[in-house]
Amino acid sequence: MKKKIKVVFMLMCLIVSLLGNGQTVKASEYDSIELKNSCTQLDNYQAEQLYMVALKNIMQRFGTDYKFENYKINIRDAGEKDSLYMVDVDIDVDMTWTKNPIESDYIKGMKKAITNIRDNEERQMIQKEVDDEITDLMEMYNEKQLSEFSYRVELGKTNGKISIDNAKFYHRVDVDDDDVYTAKMPDNEEKNYEMGENDGEKFVEESLIDTFNIRSVSYNKNSAVKYAKDHAKDAPEFSSANGMGSDCANFVSKCLHAGGIPIDKDGKWYPSSQSGAYAGDNWMRTGYYNNGGVIPYMTGKGYFSKGTASSSKLGSIIYWNDKSHVALVTYKDSNNTIKYTQHSSSTQSTVYKVYSSSMNVKFYNWNN
Incomplete structure (x- = not known):
């Protein structure tokens, strides 16, 4: 009972x-x-x-x-x-x-680094990147x-x-x-490492490098994250019930495509043609079994590269090292708190699942 x-x-x-x-x-x-x-x-x-x-x-x-x-x-x-x-x-x-990010050392570090950029055009370009980052953080504050x-x-x-x-x-x-x-679970699990001035300065440095990289594909993290949140609780397309495994890679691929990554038939990264049909190998697999998957495809194309928890961003991919599983980062604040959104074989009841640093995972960040 x-x-x-x-x-x-x-x-x-x-x-x-x-x-x-x-x-x-x-x-x-x-x-x-x-x-x-x-x-x-x-x-x-x-x-x-x-x-x-x-x-x-x-x-x-x-x-x-x-x-x-x-x-x-x-x-x-x-x-x-x-x-x-x-x-x-x-x-x-x-x-x-409840901690106002405007008061954080992370944002102070970004503002400090901008003042050291001498070229006016570069400084204006980076200022936009910093403004976008602050906007993202402020949207999370008190939400x-x-x-x-x-x-x-x-x-x-x-x-x-x-x-x-x-x-x-x-x-x-x-x-x-x-x-x-x-x-x-550690008996006394420590709070997350809070991002400081050095992290803010590093954000500006990496943004400055990205401004000189001309890429044929631009990834919109906000569109990818919005798709993940809007469709987090959809019924899985692939499940053990229909004999098609788990929906995790299929879901992440859909999020990435919503963010601007183009369909690639020749590269085997494409969705199912109809309900009940398989997708391309690189679309519906994680890469865990070394037989293709979303991670080797994204890194091979140069769209994503390996990072860390502290360097992860909205729209980054989480890849589990001990299981064939992937998810999308849909929340990241300056306290370094990370939440992710996933699919599996079962319909999910919540949008946000909270990451623990004790998990054995890799993070893959987008290259823009």
């Missing part, structure tokens, strides 16, 4: 033991939490103890500069293996960036976004009974219906 409860915290302090290490978690800052516990072997008290650990992780990483409201938490069975019982914890929450944090939890079983002591937490990415990517 599915169990659904609503837990409301109003100016009270709930102390919950952090599993296995004697630390405590305070929940006084959470105004309301709606919990849906559909686990067959966990009662609601055990479920609450698990999600409080996940909430502590979120606060460690983002509590200083973000506001969180209206938590909706879903805990469900994820299978059993040997003596382990696994559950998935999904936390959907309204997340708002409430429904964001998803996903975890996999491994629990031990003793004599057939579930024990939540020494539970192991992982950041989770749903790749396919029966396939997930997990990365160990």
